């Protein structure tokens with residue numbers, strides 16, 4: 164377990180995964196990444212590749228080229244024509260030749276400074292490979308941490324400037340891997356606003372396939388993650404490797420298949436609008452990359468990744484705690500509320516068994532619509548009918564916890580904050596502003612701004628009995644230009660992220676009892692960087708149950724289900740105009756952390772009865788959904804008419820089946836369940852029907868929906 168060094172081979176072993184690196188005269192060659200190999204005997208073939216137009220470092224050896232060797236570090240300029248992992252300008256050029264000079268084995272995980280890091284464990288061990296470029300006076304340390312309990316290895320890079328002059332980092336990836344030529348597919352989580360995290364699978368062809376963000380946030384369109392799997396891999400078989408980044412800003416992840424079918428993968432900060440001036444004596448740490456491996460297909464990869472995130476990334480105090488069922492007033496009232504309306508809503512919620520009342524946007528300053536007041540974090544007592552704490556006390560008295568919405572990184576031009584500090588908004592001098600939702604972004608690269616937000620939010624959280632915070636972020640960053648030199652401006656996007664992590668680590672640690680949920684117009688920043696501080700994410704602003712099927716399917720592809728907020732909203736739905744029965748809206752939201760976001764006070768009694776039953780039932784199945792193993796039974800890809808997901812936890816099984824369009828005929832669908840004990844008996848709750856695990860897995864469960872508008876079914880089994 165952990166790190167082993169034998170001859171010129173470095174082994175990094177986690178649970179069922181190995182990374183094997185060879186020191187070949189100072190060059191670091193990647194011998195293997197994937198399933199566990201405890202003794203590697205190597206292949207000379209790796210050294211016998213002679214290809215025209217590839218550069219050779221030695222005159223009499225045409226078989227050794229950086230273009231054809233599998234490496235963990237790629238530089239351009241010396242015959243490797245693939246994507247580099249590092250580029251640093253110094254003196255008159257940006258050529259570097261790093262050679263291994265030393266290595267260390269360290270217990271536990273090493274932390275990347277100022278950035279989100281996985282929690283270490285007693286059994287974690289780190290290999291630090293120290294390389295140098297003597298000519299440029301640069302040192303590069305590559306860290307690889309093995310976690311004994313999971314098939315995961317994390318890694319990051321540190322560049323130290325040992326010279327007496329500043330250098331400029333143009334590019335540095337968190338990790339790069341060259342893997343053997345083979346037939347691969349690549350799986351990514353893509354989308355757009357209101358249709359986040361759609362699972363996309365592409366066959367890998369010659370060329371470069373990349374997902375990136377240059378928005379100043381990870382964004383709705385792409386996720387800082389990429390899965391490389393066998394072309395033949397299925398949910399239950401085949402090898403798969405996931406690369407993920409613990410970072411919430413501009414990122415790139417790519418996979419390149421070159422002219423020889425060799426494959427290079429990389430993940431890290433996006434080079435676009437990025438450069439980092441590294442003064443003499445300083446060092447720079449990249450964000451941490453997470454590599455997770457499965458030899459047993461994509462579902463197993465999901466389980467490994469979900470567990471790693473839950474155990475090593477999500478804040479510990481919430482990782483294994485059931486999440487409250489909430490009512491959020493946003494789609495119930497938008498900005499149009501007064502204290503009485505809020506209390507009426509809380510009252511209904513309490514009668515229905517709901518556990519947390521969340522007051523969304525519009526409670527502060529002059530915030531009567533979304534054109535003003537961001538930055539003025541002062542309670543609007545006129546709207547709330549008095550001090551915030553009085554409202555909270557009344558909500559608490561109804562047996563509900565209390566949550567509050569913030570959007571701390573933003574500033575409205577019509578705000579007292581902007582009138583006092585117009586220079587605090589991100590802007591390029593003389594270029595005006597670019598608005599989005601009529602708001603601007605505060606420059607978190609400026610420590611004064613971070614200090615202001617820390618104090619303003621801390622004051623409200625300290626003075627009021629708040630149990631939950633929703634942290635929103637409703638635009639992306641433009642007009643980058645606050646630096647006083649070109650380089651300072653190039654550094655601003657990453658400096659913003661360092662300011663953001665300083666801010667959120669301060670507030671979430673100081674108020675560690677508060678459950679923080681991150682949001683960016685839904686899932687616009689649903690990434691591991693945020694999840695390190697925010698154990699819950701509002702997965703999408705699209706609350707339409709049918710639209711949410713692919714969103715939830717993708718949001719839980721690599722992240723644990725317990726991270727995913729899912730709400731029942733009004734019908735017809737406010738975004739899609741679709742009418743969906745309350746049962747189906749409930750069944751879909753119960754595939755995540757159940758909440759409600761509609762005006763409970765205006766619902767017919769029949770709907771309230773259904774909601775009360777859903778809430779009571781969810782309390783029963785909550786551990787199954789939030790702590791269970793998830794199996795994807797039917798993919799709700801756009802265009803498909805069905806979806807089915809199964810959760811198994813201890814002796815309980817929950818299966819949700821949804822048909823997205825009603826059919827005239829009664830068409831049966833067979834759901835072959837997974838992960839059950841063959842001989843055990845499972846009783847379908849609400850009936851006397853008992854099935855063996857073997858029956859449910861091999862003969863399957865027959866799902867039949869009657870014609871009409873009843874679109875879904877949830878099956879709940881308890882092992883006898």
Ligand code: DGJ
Nearest residue numbers: 493523524682684685704
């Ligand atoms: C966008 C969020 O995603 C919504 O849920 C809501 O909080 C609004 N912002 C409020 O402005």
